[in-house]
Amino acid sequence: DADVNARKKTFTEVQTERLEQAERTVLIKCPQKLNEKKLLQYLSSHGNIKSHFFFENRGIHALIEFSEKSSIASLQDAIGIPSAAEHHVVPFKSRLFTFTLKNPVSQAAEGTPVHLSPQSHIPVKELVQKLCHADSISSQMYILLNNYQLTEENIKLRFLACSLVRDFTRAYFPDSMVKPFGSSVNTFGKLGCDVDMFLDFHDIQKHATKMKKGPFEMEYQMKRLPSERLATQKILSVIGDCLDNFGPGCVSIQKILHARCPLVKFSHQPTGFQCDLSVSNSIAIKSSELLYIYGCLDSRVRALVFSVRCWARVHGLTNSVPGNWITNFSLTLLVIFFLQKRSPPIIPTLDQLKELADEKDKHIIGGYDCSFVSDLSKINPTKNTETLDVLLGDFFEYFGNFDFRRNSINLRKGKEVNKPESSPLYIWNPFEQDLNISKNVNQPQLEKFVAMARESAWILQKEDKTQRMINKEPWGLAALLVPFGKSNSNKVKNRMKGIGSETIRSLLDSLKLNNANSQQKTVGK
Numbered sequence: 001d002a003d004v005n006a007r008k009k010t011f012t013e014v015q016t017e018r019l020e021q022a023e024r025t026v027l028i029k030c031p032q033k034l035n036e037k038k039l040l041q042y043l044s045s046h047g048n049i050k051s052h053f054f055f056e057n058r059g060i061h062a063l064i065e066f067s068e069k070s071s072i073a074s075l076q077d078a079i080g081i082p083s084a085a086e087h088h089v090v091p092f093k094s095r096l097f098t099f100t101l102k103n104p105v106s107q108a109a110e111g112t113p114v115h116l117s118p119q120s121h122i123p124v125k126e127l128v129q130k131l132c133h134a135d136s137i138s139s140q141m142y143i144l145l146n147n148y149q150l151t152e153e154n155i156k157l158r159f160l161a162c163s164l165v166r167d168f169t170r171a172y173f174p175d176s177m178v179k180p181f182g183s184s185v186n187t188f189g190k191l192g193c194d195v196d197m198f199l200d201f202h203d204i205q206k207h208a209t210k211m212k213k214g215p216f217e218m219e220y221q222m223k224r225l226p227s228e229r230l231a232t233q234k235i236l237s238v239i240g241d242c243l244d245n246f247g248p249g250c251v252s253i254q255k256i257l258h259a260r261c262p263l264v265k266f267s268h269q270p271t272g273f274q275c276d277l278s279v280s281n282s283i284a285i286k287s288s289e290l291l292y293i294y295g296c297l298d299s300r301v302r303a304l305v306f307s308v309r310c311w312a313r314v315h316g317l318t319n320s321v322p323g324n325w326i327t328n329f330s331l332t333l334l335v336i337f338f339l340q341k342r343s344p345p346i347i348p349t350l351d352q353l354k355e356l357a358d359e360k361d362k363h364i365i366g367g368y369d370c371s372f373v374s375d376l377s378k379i380n381p382t383k384n385t386e387t388l389d390v391l392l393g394d395f396f397e398y399f400g401n402f403d404f405r406r407n408s409i410n411l412r413k414g415k416e417v418n419k420p421e422s423s424p425l426y427i428w429n430p431f432e433q434d435l436n437i438s439k440n441v442n443q444p445q446l447e448k449f450v451a452m453a454r455e456s457a458w459i460l461q462k463e464d465k466t467q468r469m470i471n472k473e474p475w476g477l478a479a480l481l482v483p484f485g486k487s488n489s490n491k492v493k494n495r496m497k498g499i500g501s502e503t504i505r506s507l508l509d510s511l512k513l514n515n516a517n518s519q520q521k522t523v524g525k
Contacts, residue, residue: 008296008376008377010374010375010376011185011288011289011292011293011374012289012374014185014292015179015185018155018156018159019159019162019163019177019179021065021156021159022156022159022160022162022163023069023163024050024065024066024067024068024069024071024072025063025064025065025066025095025156025160025163026063026064026066026072026075026095026096026097027061027062027063027064027095027096027097027160027164027270027271028061028062028064028096028097028098028099029059029060029061029096029097029098029099029270030054030059030060030061030062030099031060031099031100031101031104032059032060033101034060034112034114035110035112036054036112036114038110039062039099040052043064043075046066046071046074046075046078047066047067047068047070047071047074047075048066048067048068048071049064049065049066049067050065050066050067051065051156052064052065053115053117053153053156054114054115054116054117055116055117055118055119055153055157056116056119057119057269057270057271057272058269058272060114060116061270063153063156063157063160065156072095075097076093076095079093079097082098090245090246092246092247092248094164094167094247094248095163095164095167096164096248096249096270117151117153117154118151118191119153119154119157119191119192119272120191120192121147121148121190121191121192122147124310124314124481127143127144127147127310127481128474128478128481128482130143130147131143131144131474131476131477131478131481132469132472132474132475132478134476136387136389136476137387137388137389137392137460137476137477138303138387138388138389140476140477140478141303141304141306141307141388141392141477142299142303142388144303144306144307144310144477145302145303145306145307148190148191148306148310149189149190149191149302149306150184150189150190150191150193151191154191155184157271157273158180158184158195158271158273159180160271161195161197161268161271161273161275162178162179162180162195162197163178164268164270165178165197165239165243165247165275165277166178168239168242168243168246168247169199169239171242172235172238172239173199173201175201176199176200176201177199177200178197178198178199178200178277179197179198179200179285180195180196180197181196181197181198181281181284181285181288182196182284182288183196183328184196185288185292186287186288186289186291186292186295187291187292187295187296187302188291188295188302188305188306188328188332190306190309194273194274194275194276195268195273195274195275195276196275196276196278196284197275197276197277197278198277198278198279198280198281198284198285199235199236199239199277199278199279199280200280201279201280202280229262232262232279233257233258233262235279236255236257236262236263236264236277236278236279237255237257239264239277240253240255240264240266240277243264243266244266247266248270249268249269249270250266250267250268250269251266251267251269252265252266252267253265253266254266261278261281262278262279263276263277263278264276264277264278265277282363282365282366282370283365283366283368283370283431283432286363286365286370286372286431287430287431289374290350290353290372290430291332293353293372293373293374293376293379294336294347296376297347297376297379297381297382298339298346298347298381298382300339300346300386300388300391301335301336301339301346301347303388304335304339304388304391304392304395305331305332305335305336307388307392307477308331308334308335308395309328309331309332310481311452311456311477311480311481312326312328312331312449312452314480314481314482314483315448315452315483315484316448317445317448317449317452318331322440323440324440324441324442324444324445325440325441325445326425326438326441326445326446326449327437327438327440329437330425330427330437330438330441333409333411333427333430333437334399334409334427335395336411337409337410337411337414337427338394338395338398338399339391340411340414341398341414341415342384342386342391343384344382344383344384345382345384345414346382346384346386347382348379348414349411349412349413349414350372350411350412350414350430351412351413351414352414353372353373353379354369354371354372354373356372356373356378356379357371357372357373357374358373360374361373361374365431368431368432368433369431370431389476392460392477393457393460393461395453396453396454396456396457396460397453397457399449399450399453400450400453400454400456400457401454402416402450403416404424404425404446404450405419406418406419407419408420408426408427408428408436409426409427409428410428411427411428411430412428412430412433421436423436423438423439423441424441424442424443424445424446425438425441425446426438452484455484456480459479459480460476460479460480463475463476463479
């Protein structure tokens with residue numbers, strides 16, 4: 001029930017609540033042999049503990065959330081500076097502490113193993129074994145979701161990482177916020193994914209508009225720069241240096257300031273996260289909120305997205321290294337589009353969400369309309385009752401036979417529209433309508449996706465579940481998470497041949513089409 005209630009909060013409410021929670025939180029590196037009761041008893045002398053958990057990351061750590069922020073100041077007053085025998089220390093007092101035992105021998109004897117909260121998902125091989133014991137493809141998909149999605153503890157750790165970075169940015173910009181965006185907050189994050197965070201000055205702008213009373217026009221004297229991009233680069237450069245020089249546990253800092261979106265990459269050792277810090281990207285935040293809404297509307301959305309993304313990773317369709325592969329974001333939008341196309345639709349189109357928006361939901365960012373309803377209770381639940389068993393098979397069949405040559409995918413309208421240009425895969429950016437979010441995908445990668453989708457649809461249609469269960473072979477979703485060609489390589493090759501020749505035919509057709517078009521243009525000139 002608590003989960004259902006949490007799901008109904010707006011995106012902004014959830015973010016605000018979690019950021020405030022992180023401000024009341026500390027992270028403690030603990031001794032290996034630990035008496036949990038005594039640790040909590042000691043910490044409670046500084047204030048009431050609201051929640052806590054332990055996890056393993058180069059040793060045992062405890063995340064402690066106090067009820068009051070003042071408890072942290074009380075604890076910090078009791079904590080000493082490390083002795084500088086070998087290294088000189090940078091005297092920045094963070095919310096990261098190390099506790100060691102005063103009498104290691106006698107105290108270690110009292111220690112008992114603590115329950116450790118997992119911070120990574122189980123390997124695919126282990127997952128496949130688990131899935132074989134399920135009773136339907138639907139339950140297999142929910143098992144995968146439960147094993148791969150971010151846990152409550154992991155989300156708290158992500159917000160804490162942002163809050164610890166904010167402690168640095170506040171030195172320069174006291175009203176700034178550091179907030180996570182993307183997979184950490186959009187309900188589609190997988191355990192182990194990076195933390196995308198951004199430095200937000202919007203609260204400062206809101207503050208500026210309040211100061212209009214009185215007989216004077218009043219404003220701060222501030223440094224003026226020729227462009228917003230230059231300001232962003234300078235801010236990130238300084239924050240990057242600050243983390244590098246003074247940030248406990250911040251290592252491998254890379255300042256990538258000349259990218260389209262300038263950022264600082266770093267590894268945050270205390271939490272174990274790889275982090276990317278950028279300066280406020282309002283459209284990226286709206287994308288996170290849109291996915292949050294879709295993820296909350298119907299449990300089938302997340303179950304299907306997680307299954308498809310896991311399947312794509314197993315078959316090498318996605319990759320953690322940038323390149324010509326389909327990204328997880330593109331795959332997520334393909335699933336959302338497919339669910340908009342069901343009869344009746346499982347989720348609404350972006351245009352339908354825009355119609356439900358009220359005044360406070362209206363947002364124009366950089367000339368792009370990013371308005372959509374934020375209150376989930378205003379969106380009518382779907383009347384579609386299809387099972388995930390049906391949806392998984394139909395997803396592969398739909399995209400295995402999709403006319404990618406002519407059509408593009410538009411989530412605003414929830415329908416295929418003619419491609420505006422010749423990229424092999426064209427998925428309209430939901431907000432920046434002149435951008436294709438899958439522009440990086442090349443023809444061979446798209447063909448591989450189509451071939452794998454067809455193969456997967458074929459396996460789901462033809463397999464004899466009972467026989468496979470008797471033979472203790474993977475079935476249903478589990479059969480799709482084993483690299484193809486291991487068990488029935490000849491059959492796969494034959495089907496691949498068919499797909500290959502069709503693809504070559506379609507390529508030739510498109511070449512003829514392009515040729516004819518260019519000839520027409522030449523004639524037109």
